[in-house]
Amino acid sequence: MASGLRERKKARTRALIQATALRLFRERGYEATTVEQIARAAEVAHTTVFRYFPTKEDLVVSxxxxxxxxxxxxxxxxxxxxxxxxxxxxxxxxxxxxxxxxxxxxxxxxxxxxxxxxxxxxxxxxxxxxxxxxxxxxxxxxxxxxxxxxxxxxxxxxxxxxxxxxxxxxxxxxxxxxxxxxxxxxxxxxxxxxx
Missing domain, CATH: 1.10.357.10 (Tetracycline Repressor, domain 2)
Structure with missing residues (x-):
């Protein structure tokens, strides 16, 4: 049960990071938006962003x-x-x-x-x-x-x-x-x- 809860939490975090990135890309443009800005807006560490999305491109294509x-x-x-x-x-x-x-x-x-x-x-x-x-x-x-x-x-x-x-x-x-x-x-x- 704990592993199921942990997996759901990871899925929510991943979804939040990607949704935040897409919102910022729409508002500011892809090139003008940094991973640090995405992390700050999603209220996670920038290393957390990279844990779920190894590259900035992965925020969109995965x-x-x-x-x-x-x-x-x-x-x-x-x-x-x-x-x-x-x-x-x-x-x-x-x-x-x-x-x-x-x-x-x-x-x-x-x-x-x-x-x-x-x-x-x-x-x-x-x-x-x-x-x-x-x-x-x-x-x-x-x-x-x-x-x-x-x-x-x-x-x-x-x-x-x-x-x-x-x-x-x-x-x-x-x-x-x-x-x-x-x-x-x-x-x-x-x-x-x-x-």
């Missing part, structure tokens, strides 16, 4: 959604085709996000597109996520992670996600779960022969 998505994908029935399973997992993951978390994700996406240093950091993070998604899809389909179909599907899905991210940053009224589902449905209809 989130806890990938493991949730991968777990949702792994729990889909094995007879569901890969792209359909991913659609279902994405919808479930996005719809489970509280509105504040979704708004923060959009704020992060805006910053990533606006700040060159963040685009570079996000690009590196993207490769890690793509690789893991490819591994999960390979596991589901009994294919190797470097199988051409797995790589193609993974790349196509990330192309869809990037395009949606750009549109979402320009249109805050976009219903992201619906938009992701519609885009993946379009991709699915084009890949109907791979099931």
């Amino acid at each position: 989130d806890d959604y990938d493991p949730v998505l991968f777990e949702a994908l792994r729990t889909r029935p094995p007879d569901v085709p890969p792209l359909r399973a991913l659609r279902d997992a994405m919808r479930a993951t996005l719809e489970a996000l509280p509105p504040d978390d979704l708004a923060a994700a959009r704020d992060r996406a805006v910053l990533i597109l606006d700040v060159p240093a963040l685009r570079g950091a996000a690009f590196g993070n993207l490769f890690t996520t793509m690789r893991t998604l490819g591994d999960v899809l390979a596991e589901r389909t009994g294919r190797a992670p470097d199988d051409r179909a797995v790589r193609t599907l993974t790349g196509a899905v990330f192309g869809v996600f990037l395009e949606l991210m750009v549109r979402w940053t320009g249109d805050p009224s976009m219903n992201l779960p619906d938009a992701v589902d519609e885009a993946l449905a379009t991709l699915e209809s084009g890949l109907a022969s791979w099931t």
